[in-house]
Amino acid sequence: MKECECLKGCPFFNDKMSDTDGLGAMYKQKYCLGDNLGCARYQIFTRLGKEYVPMDLFPNMNERAKTIISRSTNKDAIPSRDLINDVIRNMFSPIGTRK
Secondary structure, X not given: OOOOXXXXXXXXXHHHOOOOOHHHHHHHHHHHOOOHHHXXXXXXXXXXXXXXXXXXXXXXXXXXXXXXXXXXXXXXXXXXXXXXXXHHHHHHOOHHHOO
């Protein structure tokens, strides 16, 4: 696969974790330069939009991504408090203060 379209601006690597060594380098190789569709962050980004990707979501947290997507796409469901808080935090928190 080609390089992930989100890599250059990905807050996970730019704000949370270095992508040059250790676990960060392994994640980058596997998800950003390999299997984009397997990345939990990319799954939410493509299905719901950037604002729905929680700042603390690691690329391998696929079960959490599935939960967020299913709660957001079920028209009869009321969004969970966690989902709403994640969206609000992503929209209104300055980059340096995000959790």
